[in-house]
Amino acid sequence: MAKADEDKEERETPSRREVAKRYLDLWDRNMSLIARHGPPIPTDDRPER
Amino acid sequence: MARRSRPTTDQSADAAPHRIGKPTPLIQHLSTALAAVQHATLAAPLATERRFPWHSDLRAEAQALPEKPLPPEVAAEGVSRLSELMRGIEAWQRHPYRRPADTAAEIWSDGASRLLDFGSRDGAPVLIVPSLINRAYILDLLPGRSLVEDLSNAGYAPLLMDWGTPGAEERDFGLDDYLQQRLRPALAIARALARGPVPVIGYCMGGTLATALAARAAKDVSALVTIGTPWDFTHRVWASAALTQVWGQQQGMQARAVLAGLGHSFGAIPSDVFQTLFASLDPGLAFRKFRRFAKLEPADPDAILFTALEDWLNDGPPVPTQAATEILVDWHICNDTCAGRWEALGDTVDPSAITCPTLAFCAAQDRIAPPGSTTALPRSIAGAQIVRPDAGHVGMIVGRNRRAHVVDPLLAFLARVAND
Numbered sequence: 001m002a003k004a005d006e007d008k009e010e011r012e013t014p015s016r017r018e019v020a021k022r023y024l025d026l027w028d029r030n031m032s033l034i035a036r037h038g039p040p041i042p043t044d045d046r047p048e049r
Numbered sequence: 050m051a052r053r054s055r056p057t058t059d060q061s062a063d064a065a066p067h068r069i070g071k072p073t074p075l076i077q078h079l080s081t082a083l084a085a086v087q088h089a090t091l092a093a094p095l096a097t098e099r100r101f102p103w104h105s106d107l108r109a110e111a112q113a114l115p116e117k118p119l120p121p122e123v124a125a126e127g128v129s130r131l132s133e134l135m136r137g138i139e140a141w142q143r144h145p146y147r148r149p150a151d152t153a154a155e156i157w158s159d160g161a162s163r164l165l166d167f168g169s170r171d172g173a174p175v176l177i178v179p180s181l182i183n184r185a186y187i188l189d190l191l192p193g194r195s196l197v198e199d200l201s202n203a204g205y206a207p208l209l210m211d212w213g214t215p216g217a218e219e220r221d222f223g224l225d226d227y228l229q230q231r232l233r234p235a236l237a238i239a240r241a242l243a244r245g246p247v248p249v250i251g252y253c254m255g256g257t258l259a260t261a262l263a264a265r266a267a268k269d270v271s272a273l274v275t276i277g278t279p280w281d282f283t284h285r286v287w288a289s290a291a292l293t294q295v296w297g298q299q300q301g302m303q304a305r306a307v308l309a310g311l312g313h314s315f316g317a318i319p320s321d322v323f324q325t326l327f328a329s330l331d332p333g334l335a336f337r338k339f340r341r342f343a344k345l346e347p348a349d350p351d352a353i354l355f356t357a358l359e360d361w362l363n364d365g366p367p368v369p370t371q372a373a374t375e376i377l378v379d380w381h382i383c384n385d386t387c388a389g390r391w392e393a394l395g396d397t398v399d400p401s402a403i404t405c406p407t408l409a410f411c412a413a414q415d416r417i418a419p420p421g422s423t424t425a426l427p428r429s430i431a432g433a434q435i436v437r438p439d440a441g442h443v444g445m446i447v448g449r450n451r452r453a454h455v456v457d458p459l460l461a462f463l464a465r466v467a468n469d
Contacts, residue, residue, distance in 0.1 A: 016119055020126040023096055023118035026103070026111050027089040028333045033104040035331055036416065038287035040104045 064142035071363045072138065073324045078335035082134055085333060086127030093118040130340060137339030144347055146356040148186070153197075153209070157238050161213030162231045164238060167197040168206025173467065175200055175248045176239040177209045178232065178255035178262075181224075181372060182323045183365050185211040187446055188252060191357050194447040196250075199456045205463070208239050210255075214366045215317060223371040225393045228261055233394070236262055236269050246271035246405075248463055252446065253277050253418065254376065257386060258393075260426060263403045265394035272466040273403060274459060275426060276410040277418045277442045280400075281387040282380055284421025288329045293382055301378035308377065312370025320365030322373075330416045358447060387425055400429040406469070407433035408462045410445055410455055417442040434462070 034040070072078060095101050096111055096118050103111045153165035167189065168174070177197065179185040188209060189195040197207040210232065215222065222230075239247045246269050251259030256278025263273040285293065296304040311318055328335065338355070345352040368376070385391040391398050409427035411420050420437065427433035438445050438454035445455050 015115070016122045017126060019114055019116055019118050020093075020122040022114060023093060023111075023123060024086075024089055024126055024130065026096075026107055027085065028337060030102075030104050030107055031085060031333045032331050033106060035288040035329070036286045037104070038291075040102050 064139070065144070065147070067360070068142040068144075068363070072141075072335060072339075072359060073321050073363050074328060075138075077325060077328055079134075081328075081332045082131060082336040085336065086124070086131060090120050090124045090127060093120045093123045130336070133340040133343045134336055137341070137343035140343055140347070141339065141356055141359055144352070144356040146353050146360075148357065148360060151186070153189075156208070157235065159231060159234065160218035161216045162219075162235075163211045163213060164235045165209045165211055166206060167209060168201045169204075170206070172201065172204050172206035173247075174206045174208055174239045174243045175250060175463070176236055176259075177207055178249065178251040178259045179210065179212070180253035180255050181212055181227065181258075182254070182320070182368055182376070184361060185209055187361050187443070190361065190447050191354060194354065194357075194451070196252075196446060196456070199452075199460070203460050203463075206242070208235070208242075210235055212366070215369050219369055220316070221371060222369040224258070224375045227372065228258060228393050232258060232262060233266065236266060240269045248272040248274065248466060250274040250276065250459075251278055253442070254279065254380075256426075257380075260400060260403070261391075261393040261398045263405055263407070264398050264400060265396060267402075267404065270405050272405050272463070273407040273430075274409075274462065275407075275423070276455065277412055277415055277423060277445055278409065278426060279380070279386075279418035279422040280429075281422050281425030282382075282384040283387070284419050284425070286330055286416050286419060288332075289326075289381075292326070292329065297382040301382035304378050304382060305374055308370060308374045312373075315367065317367035317369050318373035319367050323365060323368070324362070327417065354447070358443070400426055401431070403430045406462070406466050408436065408459070409433060410436050410438055410458075412438045412440045412442060412445050414439065414441040414444070 092101070094117055097114055099112070101111065151165065153167045155163045156166045157164040165185075177188060179188055189197045192198065197209055200207040212227075212231070219226075236247070236249070249259045249262055249270050249272070251257065251274070253276070256275030257280065259273060259275065260278070260280075263270045296307075308318060311322065342352065342355050345355070379385045379391070383390070386398070389397055389399065407427060407430045409423065411423035411427075413420060415423065424435055427435050436454070436458050438450070440448050440450060440454055445451065
């Protein structure tokens with residue numbers, strides 16, 4: 001069971017790291033766009049009453 | 050007793066002396082990168098939510114992330130990127146490239162300024178005016194990335210104004226002093242060599258100065274070319290507009306006071322002030338570009354270009370306080386150029402008075418002189434042509450597509466003017 005967990009962890013780590021990479025790339029592009037065009041208009045996602 | 054060599058922990062021991070402590074402003078580049086990683090890590094759990102403040106261009110892409118980014122993974126990747134940034138900076142500091150000494154003939158000088166002749170004796174003179182806040186050699190950066198080389202190869206005699214480092218003679222110079230005492234004589238020499246009026250090419254704010262020549266010394270100028278030349282300073286990227294809002298109260302009174310204080314302390318406005326302002330236009334740029342550089346081999350042509358360009362960016366001269374105040378306050382904050390209040394060479398500079406053929410390069414990706422700012426000038430000049438390179442402010446001069454987007458249209462324009 002422990003071995004299976006380890007294997008699962010190994011399989012998942014690169015994918016999580018890949019998500020982190022994509023997120024950080026997006027973060028950088030977001031900073032660049034904000035410097036150019038200004039902060040985004042907030043989107044309110046609260047459910048309607 | 051045997052002498053033991055002292056262990057060194059100095060990472061910059063083999064760095065080029067002119068790169069130590071740079072890129073300017075180093076502390077801002079490093080703290081911005083660190084803050085980006087910290088903030089991104091903290092905000093990671095919210096990244097896929099609708100309320101997350103993604104720019105509209107990115108929202109769909111962010112929401113399509115396969116899962117929420119996890120703070121530990123983001124932190125680990127962020128630390129790895131910070132290490133890459135440091136490796137890139139150190140690789141640049143240690144890079145073996147050194148700019149060779151200028152070989153162009155100096156045909157005139159006054160104070161710190163020199164007029165450099167890059168052409169053959171029988172070539173048609175063209176006067177080139179660079180910005181005051183960066184060195185002239187961006188126009189002759191490397192073989193194959195040199196506007197003066199392109200002009201020389203096409204049979205012209207490019208005469209490049211090199212402002213030099215302002216000394217005692219330029220200490221109190223304003224922009225009109227540069228025009229009256231430096232550009233006017235240089236134009237007279239170019240005219241004498243050409244035995245007639247000459248084309249004037251201005252890069253960045255050198256184009257704004259060249260516009261004053263074309264408007265106020267019209268009989269000596271046969272054509273005007275502006276490259277990334279700002280004119281309407283109400284068109285700014287958001288970061289620059291935000292700064293202007295802070296410093297622009299009461300016709301920039303606070304900014305004038307700060308510049309006067311800096312001038313009093315340093316004798317002129319240090320280049321760091323301009324570099325700090327430029328860095329704010331794209332805060333993540335240094336983080337991005339030095340990480341890219343870290344992956345290049347030193348002999349890679351892209352690494353050599355990067356090093357030469359980064360050296361140039363970090364080699365800006367100080368600017369006399371009066372001239373810097375006119376650039377940052379009268380132009381940038383008060384928009385005197387576009388509002389018809391800028392006085393030079395004895396009167397206000399009115400571009401609608403320019404009658405010579407005019408070509409303006411207004412780059413689509415230019416953050417320093419955005420297209421709205423640069424196109425305002427040719428739009429005020431009857432018959433002026435506008436070319437819109439898909440490049441940035443510096444990319445127009447040294448970028449990959451410079452030949453197709455800038456050099457070829459420029460040479461075609463100069464040939465047309467010569468044949469008219």
